[in-house]
Amino acid sequence: MKKQVNGLKALRLFLEKEDRQRISELSAQMDLLADTVDRFYEVLGSRHWIFHDRLSITRLKDQVLDEPTIDEAEIAMCRIYEDAELMRIMILPLMRFPEMRARETLVNHALRDFTEKRYYATVLTLLTVMDGFVNDVQDVRRGLHARDATELQAWDTAVGHHMGLTATQASFRKSYSRRIDEEFFDLARNGILHGNITNYDNVIVASKAWNRLFAVVDWASSLEKAAKPKDKEPTWGEVVERIRSNAEFKSKLDEWEASSGTLKTTDACDTHTSTRAAVDFLELWAKSNWGHLSTRFMRLGKGSSGNATPKEIKSAFSPYVLESFVVRSYEVQAPAVAEVSVDIVVNGEMFPAVLRMTYTNEDGDTRVEGKQEGSWKMVFRSPEVYSRDIVKVAKY
Structure with missing residues (x-):
């Protein structure tokens, strides 16, 4: 904890x-x-x-x-x-x-x-x-x-x-x-x-x-x-690089601006990088592609032990069959945090859901969206977090 x-x-x-x-x-x-x-x-x-x-x-x-x-x-x-x-x-x-x-x-x-x-x-x-x-x-x-x-x-x-x-x-x-x-x-x-x-x-x-x-x-x-393997202690070189990266990170904060929007059509998934990431995530879920879906989650801690595994994702997501979805809107109120509102049809019922993401680099460090290189990763690893009511249709 x-x-x-x-x-x-x-x-x-x-x-x-x-x-x-x-x-x-x-x-x-x-x-x-x-x-x-x-x-x-x-x-x-x-x-x-x-x-x-x-x-x-x-x-x-x-x-x-x-x-x-x-x-x-x-x-x-x-x-x-x-x-x-x-x-x-x-x-x-x-x-x-x-x-x-x-x-x-x-x-x-x-x-x-x-x-x-x-x-x-x-x-x-x-x-x-x-x-x-x-x-x-x-x-x-x-x-x-x-x-x-x-x-x-x-x-x-x-x-x-x-x-x-x-x-x-x-x-x-x-x-x-x-x-x-x-x-x-x-x-x-x-x-x-x-x-x-x-x-x-x-x-x-x-x-x-x-x-x-x-x-x-x-x-x-x-x-x-x-x-799970334990994380290694960082070297002095890694510490120095982290300090340099933090300085760059702070300098980019002043350049960043909040954004939000509503998707007018179902084909407008490329409206923002976060909505594109949401569609990619939901398509993998719908296809039950647990291997690739596991790579769409943010790392919990440093090292490979913090990554989601396909087994973990299958266990969490397989009871929920995603039949279809529609991306409704997005909101980026912080440089590395986005919320994408969607409607999902799971096991025959439709639920409104919110996908919360963070913008990180390959090492799991937060980056400034639109100003630094990175990608959107899901914050949570369980579908119940996206919509509380979804649990009632789980099929184990």
Whole structure:
């Protein structure tokens, strides 16, 4: 997150006032995130709940962590998973993994059972989903139940907290050799699947099953991040060249002028360089050309590890079949930022969308549009950002 904030600071001069203000608030928000995660484990860590990346900081602070007792906090956690609309939104990103898409029917069955209060069925189904997903997602062919804590260490995600996924693995794998008939409130895989825990049909255990599923997917995401090559430190020569380039960049700012326009016809795609880039991007999307489409996104950080990969783009875009599009207008209010308004027809429905771009050189450094050599790159890598409503027609 800190790297992303530093990257955004490089664009401060080219962003709107509200965006600049938001960037200045991000450091405080990161501190709030860290404090909330620590507070979460202070309150619920002993009950083996895990903070995963899809939990709302605001909701936790306002509705969970200030409850007077741990029992009330636990019930409040369950209410998060009982929110059916929220659950559909939280589940959708899981399907970017082909190993999870293969189990999508089971996940949907588990959600239906959970909504209809068949908690025992939810628990049994999600335990099998987690085992199978973990078995498939790595070359090491072992399910979640066969992994020790060291194998579940997560990088660059909240589940990597020392009281998170690794700390809860012991209770998850704990062996139960004697039958327990009293109502049970922990997600104890061994005891449940071997029939020694007989009274686990409650909302708390079922909610913990969802909680752990999201945490396991965050762990899988961390494997992807950790596998990417790390950026190299710049040489002194590169530093000097960057300073020279910055000086040139600033001198071009005075020459630049804002521009905007509306396309009168569908054939006017060459009205501006940003509209031409938008058409190029949309045509590649319509053709499902994931390899070339991946090159149309701005780099997130330096080095090849910051580039979008065809696999990432296919995972994000393939659920949305772009059938047609019309470019409506463009607006360039900053030297390296453009917004192109379009209408897109996806999976049979039309949506208004805004494509936000940045003007950069081959190294990913921002340039002054019209004054320096560069090209327009998309800022985001997920279609949901272009139009919020588009998610309702996703087909995984």
